[in-house]
Amino acid sequence: MLTVSERLKAFWSGRHRRDGFLLGLAVGTFGVTFGVLAVSAGVSGLQAVLMSLLMFTGASQFAAVGVVSTGGDPMSALGAALLLAARNGAYALSMSEVMPSGRGSRLIAAQLIIDESTAMAEAQVKLEETREAFWVTGLSVFFFWNLGTLIGVLVGGVVGDPLTWGLDAAFPAGFLALLVPHLKDRNKRRAAATGAVVAAVTIPLLPAGFPVLLASLGAVAVARIESRK
Amino acid sequence: MTWWLLGGLAAGCYFFKITGVLAAGSFRLSGAGQSFLAYLTPAVLSGLIVVQTFDGGGRLTISALTAGVTTGAVATWMKAPLPAVLLVASAATAAIRLL
Numbered sequence: 001m002l003t004v005s006e007r008l009k010a011f012w013s014g015r016h017r018r019d020g021f022l023l024g025l026a027v028g029t030f031g032v033t034f035g036v037l038a039v040s041a042g043v044s045g046l047q048a049v050l051m052s053l054l055m056f057t058g059a060s061q062f063a064a065v066g067v068v069s070t071g072g073d074p075m076s077a078l079g080a081a082l083l084l085a086a087r088n089g090a091y092a093l094s095m096s097e098v099m100p101s102g103r104g105s106r107l108i109a110a111q112l113i114i115d116e117s118t119a120m121a122e123a124q125v126k127l128e129e130t131r132e133a134f135w136v137t138g139l140s141v142f143f144f145w146n147l148g149t150l151i152g153v154l155v156g157g158v159v160g161d162p163l164t165w166g167l168d169a170a171f172p173a174g175f176l177a178l179l180v181p182h183l184k185d186r187n188k189r190r191a192a193a194t195g196a197v198v199a200a201v202t203i204p205l206l207p208a209g210f211p212v213l214l215a216s217l218g219a220v221a222v223a224r225i226e227s228r229k
Numbered sequence: 230m231t232w233w234l235l236g237g238l239a240a241g242c243y244f245f246k247i248t249g250v251l252a253a254g255s256f257r258l259s260g261a262g263q264s265f266l267a268y269l270t271p272a273v274l275s276g277l278i279v280v281q282t283f284d285g286g287g288r289l290t291i292s293a294l295t296a297g298v299t300t301g302a303v304a305t306w307m308k309a310p311l312p313a314v315l316l317v318a319s320a321a322t323a324a325i326r327l328l
Contacts, residue, residue, distance in 0.1 A: 054239035092249020166322030173301030173318035195272030215276020219268035
């Protein structure tokens with residue numbers, strides 16, 4: 001029979017498990033920021049907590065709250081959030097060998113398919129380590145993201161009027177930080193540039209909400225040009 | 230935020246994940262489909278950045294907000310961690326509004 005400390009040591013000895021756990025801890029700090037911003041944008045604490053539990057995909061959560069905070073209508077918020085959630089479907093398609101066989105555990109595993117768990121799983125070579133990396137990272141991010149959101153909601157409740165604190169700048173600055181890792185790839189850079197131009201051109205022409213949705217044309221354009229080559 | 234919106238967001242986000250899981254094995258994305266999904270995130274994120282930084286009610290506008298976001302961009306470029314970036318962008322915006 002292994003003691004608790006022996007088990008912990010065994011867990012910690014696997015680099016993929018250790019890294020996955022620590023990544024979740026780091027993502028937890030983003031969860032705190034999400035909670036603070038959501039509450040300051042007029043989302044109730046309960047709603048912010050439910051968003052993290054049920055949506056569990058950061059960029060979409062920030063996008064929905066960001067659009068709502070600037071007075072955007074619900075359909076624009078939903079559209080922007082879902083465009084950003086679509087990539088999780090592509091991750092899920094590539095994770096079939098990682099998914100458990102039981103129906104119930106598959107339903108749970110599906111919720112854990114996000115950027116971090118996919119990236120950690122794909123970085124492994126052996127199938128067993130791939131599975132472990134997925135579960136450890138997914139569960140660690142889930143735990144700390146939701147804990148962080150709860151802390152953020154409690155802290156954010158005391159912040160007060162978001163405009164005096166300049167919190168409306170936090171959303172675009174946060175999106176920028178999320179965008180930067182994508183800019184290393186040439187085609188993603190092109191998609192981002194095209195999306196930005198489309199949004200800028202359509203702001204004066206179309207009702208609020210449309211410019212963000214139409215920015216997705218940047219992805220269509222670059223994917224089409226690439227497939228012709 | 231209305232409860233309808235919250236329900237739609239939760240259902241929509243899970244829909245992509247579970248559909249991918251259920252379709253894996255019987256369905257493969259084409260190369261162009263994969264590229265499109267890979268490019269969608271940067272395209273929409275940059276659209277959001279432009280709109281939330283420059284949209285002053287249907288007009289392209291330079292404001293305290295624009296300056297604050299630019300300060301956040303500099304912090305990002307200097308590899309500051311996300312909470313620090315958000316703090317810097319917010320503080321700069323608030324400071325300029327006080328002027």
